[in-house]
Amino acid sequence: MADTKTPYIGRALKRIEDPRLINGLGTYVDDIRLPGLLHAAVLRSPHAHARVVRIDTDAARAVPGVVAVFTGADVNASCGAVPCAAAIPDLKAPTHRVLAGDRVYFVGHAVAVVVASDPYAARDGLDAIDVEYDPLPVVTDAEAAAQNGSPLTHPDLGTNIAYTQVSGSGDIDDAFRKADRVIKHRLHHQRLTPMPIEPRGVVASYHRGEGSLTLWTSTQIPHLVRTLLPGMIGIAENKLRIVAPEVGGGFGAKLNLYAEEALVAHLAMRLGAPVKWIESRRENAASTIHGRDQIGDYEVAVKNDGTILGIRSRTIADLGAYNQLLTPAIPTLTGLVLTGCYRIPAVKIEITGVYTNKMATDAYRGAGRPEATYLIERLMDVVANELKIDRLDLRLKHFPAPTEFPFAQACGLTYDSGNYQAALFKAKELAGWDQLMKDRAAARAEGRLFGVGASTYVEICAMGPSAAMPAGGWEWGCVRMEISAKVTVITGVSPHGQGQETSFAQVAADRLGVPIEDVVVLHGDTNVAHYGRDTYGSRGMAVGGSAIVMCIDKIIAKAKILAAHLLETTADHVEFADGTFSSPGVSTREIPWAELAGAAYVAKSLPKDFEPGLEASSFFEPSNFTFPFGTHICAVDVDRDSGQVKITKYVAVDDCGPQINPLLVEGQVQGGIAHSIGQVLFEQTVYDENGQLLTGEFMDYAMPRATDIPRYILGHTVTPSPVNPLGVKGVGEAGTIGATPAIANAVLDALAPLGITHLDLPMTPEKIWQAVKSRTAAPAAV
Amino acid sequence: MPIPVRLRVNNSPREHAVEPRVLLVHYLRDHCGLTGTHVGCETGVCGACTVLVDGKAVKSCTMFAVQADGSDVTTIEGIANGTLHPVQQGFWDCHALQCGFCTPGMIMASIHLLAGQPKPTRDEIAEGLRGNLCRCTGYSHIVDAIAQASGQPQYVTSSVRAGSEVARG
Numbered sequence: 025m026a027d028t029k030t031p032y033i034g035r036a037l038k039r040i041e042d043p044r045l046i047n048g049l050g051t052y053v054d055d056i057r058l059p060g061l062l063h064a065a066v067l068r069s070p071h072a073h074a075r076v077v078r079i080d081t082d083a084a085r086a087v088p089g090v091v092a093v094f095t096g097a098d099v100n101a102s103c104g105a106v107p108c109a110a111a112i113p114d115l116k117a118p119t120h121r122v123l124a125g126d127r128v129y130f131v132g133h134a135v136a137v138v139v140a141s142d143p144y145a146a147r148d149g150l151d152a153i154d155v156e157y158d159p160l161p162v163v164t165d166a167e168a169a170a171q172n173g174s175p176l177t178h179p180d181l182g183t184n185i186a187y188t189q190v191s192g193s194g195d196i197d198d199a200f201r202k203a204d205r206v207i208k209h210r211l212h213h214q215r216l217t218p219m220p221i222e223p224r225g226v227v228a229s230y231h232r233g234e235g236s237l238t239l240w241t242s243t244q245i246p247h248l249v250r251t252l253l254p255g256m257i258g259i260a261e262n263k264l265r266i267v268a269p270e271v272g273g274g275f276g277a278k279l280n281l282y283a284e285e286a287l288v289a290h291l292a293m294r295l296g297a298p299v300k301w302i303e304s305r306r307e308n309a310a311s312t313i314h315g316r317d318q319i320g321d322y323e324v325a326v327k328n329d330g331t332i333l334g335i336r337s338r339t340i341a342d343l344g345a346y347n348q349l350l351t352p353a354i355p356t357l358t359g360l361v362l363t364g365c366y367r368i369p370a371v372k373i374e375i376t377g378v379y380t381n382k383m384a385t386d387a388y389r390g391a392g393r394p395e396a397t398y399l400i401e402r403l404m405d406v407v408a409n410e411l412k413i414d415r416l417d418l419r420l421k422h423f424p425a426p427t428e429f430p431f432a433q434a435c436g437l438t439y440d441s442g443n444y445q446a447a448l449f450k451a452k453e454l455a456g457w458d459q460l461m462k463d464r465a466a467a468r469a470e471g472r473l474f475g476v477g478a479s480t481y482v483e484i485c486a487m488g489p490s491a492a493m494p495a496g497g498w499e500w501g502c503v504r505m506e507i508s509a510k511v512t513v514i515t516g517v518s519p520h521g522q523g524q525e526t527s528f529a530q531v532a533a534d535r536l537g538v539p540i541e542d543v544v545v546l547h548g549d550t551n552v553a554h555y556g557r558d559t560y561g562s563r564g565m566a567v568g569g570s571a572i573v574m575c576i577d578k579i580i581a582k583a584k585i586l587a588a589h590l591l592e593t594t595a596d597h598v599e600f601a602d603g604t605f606s607s608p609g610v611s612t613r614e615i616p617w618a619e620l621a622g623a624a625y626v627a628k629s630l631p632k633d634f635e636p637g638l639e640a641s642s643f644f645e646p647s648n649f650t651f652p653f654g655t656h657i658c659a660v661d662v663d664r665d666s667g668q669v670k671i672t673k674y675v676a677v678d679d680c681g682p683q684i685n686p687l688l689v690e691g692q693v694q695g696g697i698a699h700s701i702g703q704v705l706f707e708q709t710v711y712d713e714n715g716q717l718l719t720g721e722f723m724d725y726a727m728p729r730a731t732d733i734p735r736y737i738l739g740h741t742v743t744p745s746p747v748n749p750l751g752v753k754g755v756g757e758a759g760t761i762g763a764t765p766a767i768a769n770a771v772l773d774a775l776a777p778l779g780i781t782h783l784d785l786p787m788t789p790e791k792i793w794q795a796v797k798s799r800t801a802a803p804a805a806v
Numbered sequence: 807m808p809i810p811v812r813l814r815v816n817n818s819p820r821e822h823a824v825e826p827r828v829l830l831v832h833y834l835r836d837h838c839g840l841t842g843t844h845v846g847c848e849t850g851v852c853g854a855c856t857v858l859v860d861g862k863a864v865k866s867c868t869m870f871a872v873q874a875d876g877s878d879v880t881t882i883e884g885i886a887n888g889t890l891h892p893v894q895q896g897f898w899d900c901h902a903l904q905c906g907f908c909t910p911g912m913i914m915a916s917i918h919l920l921a922g923q924p925k926p927t928r929d930e931i932a933e934g935l936r937g938n939l940c941r942c943t944g945y946s947h948i949v950d951a952i953a954q955a956s957g958q959p960q961y962v963t964s965s966v967r968a969g970s971e972v973a974r975g
Contacts, residue, residue: 036966038898045906046894046913048842048882055841144827221846221854221941222907272844272907273941305847521905521942686966687901691943695904698944722851722939730932730945735963759944 032530032540036687040545041525050270053225053242054302061227062091064288064301065146067136067153068311069128072164072381072715073177074157076126076135084138084152089145092295093153095136096123102294103286104256106346109248109494110353115187118178118379120346122256122283122290128157129177129345130381131717132310134283139291139299162715166342166378167319177345177379186343186352186377191359193434194370199334203325209406212784213395215317215342215709216702217725218388222272223303224312226285228292236263237293241285244274245558246518248349249281250550251495256286257293268548271520275699276387277312278520279560280349309720314709315388317342318355318395324403325370330413330421334370335403337362343377344384350391351384352377353494357392357484363434364400365444365482365653366422371434381715387560389699390757393483394764398785401479401765405772406781415769416452419480420445430648430746439482439651440745440753443679447741448480451655451677454739460659460673468777473662473796474672475774478655479765485754486650486747487561498645499563500555501571503532505579505638507625509618511536511543516556517568518548522756523688524564530684531569531750535576537603538617555643562652562754565684570748571644578640586624587615589631650745650753654678656697656766662774664800667793669705669771671734676762679741680755689755690738696759697736702728703760704767708786811875815840816884824871830864831855833871834881842882842910846939853938856911856918857881863918865911865937882910885917893917896951900964904942912938916952928953928961 044050081093099122106120124135138149161175168174169184177184200206227240237259243249246266254261271278284301291299303312320339326332341355359373390397408415424431426443433439460476467474488497500516513532517524529543536543546552557567584598587605590613591598597607605615620638623629627636659673676693683689706726710718719725744751764785771787772780778799783791808823815838822837834840834857843866846854850868857866858880885891893916896902903909912935919926919934926934931952932945940948946963953961 039901041906042898042903045903045909046882046890046897047886048840048910050906051841052844052907054835054845143832144825219941220905220907221852221939222844222905223846270907271905273905275941302845305849305852523901523904687964690964690966691901691904691947694944694946695942696944699941721849722847723849727939727941728945729939730935730949731929733932733945733949735928736946736965738965 031534033534033684035685037526037530037685039523039526040529041523052222052270052272053227053240056227056240058227058229058298060297062139062141062295062297062299063143063146064137064139064291064299065143065150066134066284066301066307067150068307069124069131069133069135071128071157071159072131072162073160074128075160076124076128077156077158079136080154081136083154084149087145087149087152089141090138090149091141092139093136093149096121096125099123099287099290100125103290106283107252107255107281108347108349108351110347110350111494112187112189112352115352116181116183117186117347118181122287130383131715132307132383134311137287137291139295163380164382164711164713164715166340166380169378169380170340170376177381184379186379188374188376189356190374192372193436194334196334196336196370196372199325199370203333204328205326207324207326207407207410209322209403211322211399211402212319213316213398214785215385216315216388216707217309217709217719218275218277218315219725219727220273220275220277223305223308224278224282224284225302226288227298227300228289229298230292232296236265237289238265238267239285239289240267240269242271242278243268244271244278244518244520244560246548246550247516247556247558248495249285252281253286253289257289265551268518274520275389276315276391276560279387280313305722306720309725310383310717313348313386314344314383315385316395317385318358320399322399322403324407326407326411328411330407330411330418332366332368332407332422335362335368336372338374341375341377342380342382342385344380344382346384348384348386351386354385354387354392358395360435360437361393361396361482361484362400364397365480367424368422368434382711389696389760393757394761397479397481397761398765398768402768405769415478416448420448437484438648440648440747441743442482442651442653443741443743444480444653447653447677447679448655450739450741451657451675454677454737455657455673455675457657473664473774475662475770475772476657476659477766477769477773478657479762479769480655481762482651482653483757483761484649485562485652485757486566486646487563488649489646496557498643499557499567499571500641500643501568501575502639502641503572503575503579505617505621507621509542509621511538513543513545513572514553515545515547515568515572516553516558517564518556518558519564520559522559522564527565527684527688528569528572531572532576535573537601562756565750566650566748566752566754567644567646569750569752571642573749574642574644575640578642579638583620583638585631585634587620590615590623646747648747650747652678652680652753652755652758654758654762656762658766658770660770660774662771662792664796667789667796669787669792671767674734675737676759677739677741678755678758678762679743680758681744681751681753682742683740684752692755693738693759694736696757697763698728698733699760700763700767701732703764704785704787706786706788809872811872813874813876814878816880826870826872828871829867830869830871830874831866834866840881840883844907844910846908851939852908853915854908854911856914856938858914858918861921863915882913891917892955893952896955900947900951900954900962902943902947902951908938908940912940912948916955919952920956925956925958
């Protein structure tokens with residue numbers, strides 16, 4: 025049944041994209057079938073660091089079905105280097121080739137590729153390749169790697185330190201001089217594996233006659249791939265079509281240009297046949313980017329009344345062996361929002377990026393902001409506990425007032441709008457904070473470990489102003505009112521689960537006054553969405569949606585000129601409402617889109633100098649980031665005998681500005697919180713001292729399951745952003761940013777009666793049990 | 807050496823000669839052209855490849871096609887009979903999918919769950935889904951979807967109902 029009730033904005037509409045997905049009719053990369061398709065499989069290093077002495081591919085070539093086998097010596101000269109777009113001054117960087125040369129630098133480093141007539145034969149080919157390795161000293165501990173005398177990840181760089189960046193503002197020395205006390209804390213933000221359920225995959229098809237290449241790839245960034253791939257494979261940008269079809273989750277892991285995208289493109293050109301490569305889960309765990317992995321020492325200068333005068337931070341970021349697209353930039357994002365929601369007058373931030381023999385770290389959901397939020401929110405609790413100040417009061421004391429926005433914080437950013445107090449009070453009320461405190465007192469009296477944690481967060485979203493982005497932060501869009509009065513919306517963002525076929529249609533339908541069923545949103549194909557900067561950093565609606573609004577404004581302005589012509593008046597006397605043009609007082613005639621669009625395209629009677637058609641494209645350049653914020657509150661029971669944590673209450677109040685579709689907002693928030701539940705309670709990417717990856721499968725990498733999820737109490741406040749026409753702030757990462765410290769603070773609050781003040785993430789049952797046991801065991805006899 | 811396999815897929819008889827090592831999931835995708843069944847891990851953990859074999863949920867990456875000889879296999883493409891299956895409807899209504907990659911397996915596992923437990927509690931639904939991973943939704947909406955499909959709206963916990971206004975604030 026047609027849904028013609030407007031406005032559509034603000035309504036929890038079901039998704040337009042769902043019917044194909046719930047019927048199994050979506051087309052993901054692995055579902056693409058082409059005539060003569062060949063299948064590639066990649067041989068990967070079992071060593072973290074080794075010299076490649078010899079590769080014997082003869083037996084592999086003889087395997088039935090195998091068409092070709094290539095090593096780095098065969099392809100690297102034709103494929104260029106994998107690019108890094110991060111602008112870090114004085115960055116020392118290794119050249120990252122598509123396949124390994126005479127050395128491998130991490131477990132999973134691609135060494136050779138087999139192409140065969142079917143995927144089984146390609147894997148048979150891998151088994152028949154004989155590689156002789158000479159193992160070399162391995163660097164796995166980033167802190168040790170930063171010391172003089174450490175073995176080197178890349179001996180030719182002469183150091184493991186990629187860069188050191190020092191930033192800050194205010195008089196930090198003065199802050200520490202004036203402090204009543206200095207509170208020190210050390211925090212490790214563990215390495216995580218993003219693990220979208222669909223691994224990466226690529227299909228490449230080269231048209232020899234046209235000299236053009238089509239690349240289907242499971243990516244968040246088809247347009248950035250189109251910008252960057254020409255530098256690798258030597259095909260001009262305008263001969264390159266990149267398609268991100270249905271993409272099965274990204275979370276930052278697919279915000280990258282990977283070696284395999286260039287390699288498979290090269291293979292298709294070289295072999296004159298389309299080639300498909302589908303990543304296995306084991307490859308995904310080893311060779312798709314990881315996230316986080318920062319260890320830091322933090323010092324907070326405080327007055328006895330709780331006033332925070334300054335923070336000094338020294339962070340070591342484990343970059344892994346190579347720079348992927350944004351690898352070295354991610355820790356610098358942490359530095360940009362380290363002061364969180366708070367007025368803290370002085371900061372000094374020192375970040376050192378270090379190479380180790382591991383997979384590269386890069387943007388994983390939140391990308392730098394979860395790290396910052398975790399550390400500032402842990403520090404707020406540590407300070408409050410040490411000074412015996414209420415944790416929420418300490419936060420409130422340092423919030424800027426709602427009237428102080430735009431608010432210039434100490435790390436150099438200006439927060440667009442905010443009302444942090446309102447979000448905190450709302451969360452406190454929804455959680456029944458005062459009752460939770462009574463429950464905690466009762467639990468402690470009984471010896472039960474029950475804790476309550478809170479976090480207040482602000483994030484950097486809607487990325488972003490081009491001045492702050494490596495390759496432009498604008499977004500492009502195009503809207504066409506078709507001759508049939510159907511509406512085609514084309515966006516340069518590349519949704520992969522966010523639901524923007526629905527939310528953009530809501531915006532377009534409202535603004536154009538048409539039924540939402542008449543709107544189609546296209547994306548993810550660079551031959552259709554000609555330009556774009558894609559999907560990451562919670563930018564889709566705030567930046568991409570704004571470009572659509574600009575297009576619609578242009579179309580309506582143009583349509584008014586045509587309507588004026590038809591109504592025999594001037595455009596300033598034409599009114600537009602509910603999809604109809606009229607000129608009250610001039611004419612009783614009403615012109616609906618169907619008539620106007622027909623007139624615009626049939627073009628028999630147009631005003632002078634009026635171009636036929638009703639189509640507009642726009643680039644929206646945001647003047648600032650947006651800064652969504654909120655408060656999360658979590659209550660947990662910790663089982664003292666097993667170390668198991670059970671989340672008994674979870675409240676999230678998120679402010680992402682006006683919600684276009686609250687059902688989608690809720691989905692984003694809940695999904696984000698689940699990532700944090702995993703991070704706090706069990707997820708960790710583990711390499712052993714030899715650089716062997718111990719979490720190389722779903723069997724070893726513990727992700728949340730349905731039974732790990734609490735019942736949520738979700739609320740929101742609405743503080744529009746002044747930096748885009750929709751006022752929206754973005755919501756894709758909020759859950760992951762706000763939830764990690766709330767849960768961690770709750771667990772440590774539960775353990776506080778035992779004198780436990782710190783546990784590193786993840787707070788696994790074993791780790792908690794060990795901590796509880798060490799605090800409660802009978803003292804050893806002396 | 808290919809050997810013959812005869813089975814029914816979504817009520818249609820199928821007959822192919824396949825290598826004994828071909829996994830059921832690859833048989834369904836590559837020989838039958840039914841690409842709705844997805845491969846997420848090849849180790850039987852994620853459940854994206856879940857199908858029904860003789861009515862029971864099976865992770866089709868852990869079974870050879872030849873083992874399904876003589877069986878009745880149902881995939882995601884075979885459950886909507888003119889109208890959506892109640893579980894599909896629940897997934898749509900409750901926003902129980904985002905990227906959609908785990909969704910076919912989730913839906914097939916849910917159908918199996920409800921066949922054995924027509925009126926599961928929320929906890930029983932969550933327990934029944936332990937064999938299926940979703941990285942997008944955080945599961946809560948999936949549990950809502952199955953609660954709705956089982957005719958138990960009292961177990962739906964989402965604070966937003968499809969079609970509702972954004973009245974919260």
